Amino acid sequence: MSWVIRSDATDLETLLLEESLFFNGNGYLGVRGNLEEGFPEGETSIRGTYINGFYDDVPLTYGEKLHGFPDSQQKQLNIMDIQSVDLWVGENGNQEKVSLWTGEVLDYSRELDMKNGITVRKLHWRSSNGHELLVTFKRLASMTHPSLFMQYITLEPTNGTVPVTVVSRLEGDVVNHIDTTDPRVASGHAKRLLVWDASLTNSGMSTVEVETYTSGLRAKAASSIDIKLTGAESSSAVDATGITTTASFVLSETTTIDKRTFLTDSRKDSVSAEHQENLIDKPPEYFFEKQTAYMRDFWKTADIQIEGDDQLQEGIRFNMYHLLQSAGRDAQSNISAKGLSGEGYEGHYFWDTEIYMLPLFIMTQPNIAKNLLLYRYGILNGARQRAKEMGHTQGALFPWRTISGSECSAFFPAGSAQYHISADIAYSFVQYYLATGDTDFMIHYGTELLLETARLWMDTGHFDANGRFRVDAVTGPDEYTCVVNNNYYTNVMAKYNLDWAVKMAKLVKRKAPEEWSHLKQTLAFSESELVAFAEAAEHMYLPVDEALQINPQDDSFLQKGIWNLAATPDDQFPLLLHYHPLTLYRYQVCKQADTVLAHFLLEDEQSEEVMRNSYQYYEQVTTFDSSLSFCIFSMMAARFGNLDKAYHYFIDTVRMDLDNTHGNTKDGLHMANMGGTWLSIVSGFAGMRIKEDGLFFRPQLPEQWDRYTFHMQYQGRQLDIDVTGRFFKVTLLNGAPLSFNVWDQTYTAEQNKPVHIPIGTKTLSEK
Numbered sequence: 001m002s003w004v005i006r007s008d009a010t011d012l013e014t015l016l017l018e019e020s021l022f023f024n025g026n027g028y029l030g031v032r033g034n035l036e037e038g039f040p041e042g043e044t045s046i047r048g049t050y051i052n053g054f055y056d057d058v059p060l061t062y063g064e065k066l067h068g069f070p071d072s073q074q075k076q077l078n079i080m081d082i083q084s085v086d087l088w089v090g091e092n093g094n095q096e097k098v099s100l101w102t103g104e105v106l107d108y109s110r111e112l113d114m115k116n117g118i119t120v121r122k123l124h125w126r127s128s129n130g131h132e133l134l135v136t137f138k139r140l141a142s143m144t145h146p147s148l149f150m151q152y153i154t155l156e157p158t159n160g161t162v163p164v165t166v167v168s169r170l171e172g173d174v175v176n177h178i179d180t181t182d183p184r185v186a187s188g189h190a191k192r193l194l195v196w197d198a199s200l201t202n203s204g205m206s207t208v209e210v211e212t213y214t215s216g217l218r219a220k221a222a223s224s225i226d227i228k229l230t231g232a233e234s235s236s237a238v239d240a241t242g243i244t245t246t247a248s249f250v251l252s253e254t255t256t257i258d259k260r261t262f263l264t265d266s267r268k269d270s271v272s273a274e275h276q277e278n279l280i281d282k283p284p285e286y287f288f289e290k291q292t293a294y295m296r297d298f299w300k301t302a303d304i305q306i307e308g309d310d311q312l313q314e315g316i317r318f319n320m321y322h323l324l325q326s327a328g329r330d331a332q333s334n335i336s337a338k339g340l341s342g343e344g345y346e347g348h349y350f351w352d353t354e355i356y357m358l359p360l361f362i363m364t365q366p367n368i369a370k371n372l373l374l375y376r377y378g379i380l381n382g383a384r385q386r387a388k389e390m391g392h393t394q395g396a397l398f399p400w401r402t403i404s405g406s407e408c409s410a411f412f413p414a415g416s417a418q419y420h421i422s423a424d425i426a427y428s429f430v431q432y433y434l435a436t437g438d439t440d441f442m443i444h445y446g447t448e449l450l451l452e453t454a455r456l457w458m459d460t461g462h463f464d465a466n467g468r469f470r471v472d473a474v475t476g477p478d479e480y481t482c483v484v485n486n487n488y489y490t491n492v493m494a495k496y497n498l499d500w501a502v503k504m505a506k507l508v509k510r511k512a513p514e515e516w517s518h519l520k521q522t523l524a525f526s527e528s529e530l531v532a533f534a535e536a537a538e539h540m541y542l543p544v545d546e547a548l549q550i551n552p553q554d555d556s557f558l559q560k561g562i563w564n565l566a567a568t569p570d571d572q573f574p575l576l577l578h579y580h581p582l583t584l585y586r587y588q589v590c591k592q593a594d595t596v597l598a599h600f601l602l603e604d605e606q607s608e609e610v611m612r613n614s615y616q617y618y619e620q621v622t623t624f625d626s627s628l629s630f631c632i633f634s635m636m637a638a639r640f641g642n643l644d645k646a647y648h649y650f651i652d653t654v655r656m657d658l659d660n661t662h663g664n665t666k667d668g669l670h671m672a673n674m675g676g677t678w679l680s681i682v683s684g685f686a687g688m689r690i691k692e693d694g695l696f697f698r699p700q701l702p703e704q705w706d707r708y709t710f711h712m713q714y715q716g717r718q719l720d721i722d723v724t725g726r727f728f729k730v731t732l733l734n735g736a737p738l739s740f741n742v743w744d745q746t747y748t749a750e751q752n753k754p755v756h757i758p759i760g761t762k763t764l765s766e767k
């Protein structure tokens with residue numbers, strides 16, 4: 001059940017939205033779910049093909065440019081149009097293009113098949129002259145051969161013979177989408193790429209090579225088209241911006257068109273030659289079968305099942321599927337805010353990866369997680385450089401938004417000032433380590449990153465007259481409250497960063513003394529710094545408001561007036577599109593979870609009472625204008641035993657894109673929220689936490705469900721978890737016995753001997 005997302009919508013607005021929903025990707029390339037035949041002239045379609053991390057630099061212009069403002073911004077480029085396949089029906093001189101807007105549409109539907117990793121679109125069409133054709137477009141972005149995008153088209157004449165002309169094109173002259181009314185979409189610089197070469201190879205493949213103007217990157221598409229029909233001769237014509245391949249034939253029986261496009265780029269070795277030789281002769285089934293096998297393995301280790309609600313089941317799988325489609329695997333790329341589904345936020349990578357998406361990968365696909373972290377390690381030098389530019393004498397400051405490592409944020413209050421990203425990255429390295437036990441990784445990469453980010457906090461913060469360690473003039477996650485002193489989230493995450501730098505340094509010193517000496521030398525690191533880190537962590541300023549018994553979001557937050565959310569008309573949301581930032585900064589009003597998120601990530605830092613009060617307080621002043629909020633409030637509501645609320649926030653996360661509840665899914669999917677759906681179940685309803693002293697659960701079952709199950713890996717072992725109203729069942733599928741905690745009691749699972757822990761129907765509030 002619920003493996004397929006279906007639609008039969010043909011209106012332009014929904015089709016534009018579906019370009020995101022039905023995109024095909026594999027972590028390296030992403031192709032929006034555009035129609036092969038395109039949109040009617042003048043109508044908006046965002047026709048895009050992207051390579052993860054392929055960008056150009058575009059200049060940033062400021063009215064007043066101050067020190068440290070970035071000169072340019074990286075932008076993920078629309079590489080070229082590789083999707084076009086037009087079908088013309090009729091005799092020469094009297095041909096009609098097959099589309100949703102011509103002739104007569106007899107039937108139309110499309111599907112996203114998450115089990116097999118493909119999309120399928122069917123159009124049964126009749127021309128004005130009565131020719132009938134059933135066309136099925138199957139698409140696949142190969143998970144096993146990352147440069148391959150395949151379109152497999154079946155043509156079936158359903159009422160006599162049909163004269164058909166196929167026109168397939170590779171077009172290099174494309175631009176990015178812009179929207180000057182929404183800062184979350186690019187507002188300018190829709191730059192064309194240089195079409196460097198369009199040619200036909202000896203083996204008959206069409207190739208188009210494009211080059212960026214500034215970053216010097218090149219991308220190449222090599223495309224072949226195979227029509228399974230005797231006598232269907234094709235010919236190709238090269239022009240200044242691309243290649244068109246044309247074939248005409250009379251169709252009397254079902255035939256297929258197999259268009260394979262291999263995308264490569266200059267950051268990789270030149271692999272296109274290998275692909276042409278090895279992969280071009282393989283039958284299409286080869287790729288479909290490999291894709292199905294890959295997806296089978298993925299679902300086997302990652303699927304979440306909910307009994308009792310198909311809509312939610314569909315939503316969870318949809319979100320996980322698109323995360324898989326978007327996650328870079330090559331340590332040079334990451335997951336952008338919109339994945340590979342669209343152009344919102346310019347294809348930039350944010351803290352979204354570490355805090356919202358990485359947990360799923362750490363717990364189900366640790367190899368992908370490792371590569372995502374290696375990407376961060378790969379830009380550590382850039383982060384050191386950025387710290388210098390920002391006036392720091394030491395340490396590494398990661399860019400708030402970036403592609404290949406440079407800071408791309410032009411609006412510093414809600415951008416560069418979010419120093420917490422460095423601690424977020426450090427946090428995720430530690431989570432990866434705790435979940436996998438991969439000490440080697442920490443010896444070679446993680447510890448260096450922890451030490452350098454810890455140094456940043458030493459340089460950014462300072463001890464005040466009362467001996468407290470403060471961090472001033474930064475922005476926390478909430479982008480409606482900017483450049484503040486002692487943002488609770490930032491301080492507590494910095495504390496964790498400092499603590500773990502010390503712990504990991506000691507571990508490496510003990511386990512790998514040679515590597516430790518080498519690291520000390522490379523970083524000119526003195527062990528006295530560890531003492532200073534520990535002291536700063538111990539004295540980190542984490543105040544509790546006396547009267548309210550909550551953690552103030554920052555030093556001035558509680559002194560501001562409270563924004564009247566109830567009196568704000570619905571059409572004024574999201575506030576950022578309707579109010580000057582300063583207006584927002586003057587009020588207690590949050591775009592997203594901030595202190596509450598800190599409590600989720602580091603729950604042992606505060607008392608239960610302070611966390612509960614904080615939850616209640618901040619919920620009242622949060623607009624949820626950022627999609628990164630619902631999951632956090634869902635998890636913390638579950639944490640405090642309010643399952644009904646947890647459930648309702650969960651509903652807001654799970655179908656956000658499928659139901660377009662934020663109204664901007666056409667610009668790309670909300671990837672962080674998608675990761676949040678996974679979290680809401682595993683860390684929300686099942687209450688999973690990974691801590692230094694082990695694996696913890698607080699399982700609960702929303703009354704709307706009969707049961708939910710999920711899989712996870714922990715320290716090299718595979719676990720199946722099954723939660724019903726009566727039991728929390730843990731099955732260890734492999735490896736040495738594992739101890740874990742459920743509601744503060746320790747249990748041990750042995751291989752293939754399920755442990756049943758009665759949970760009754762109680763929730764935390766009743767315990």
Ligand code: BGC
Binds near residue numbers: 345351592626
């Ligand atoms: C949120 C940020 C987030 C960014 C990209 C913004 O709207 O406020 O926290 O990183 O979107 O998803």
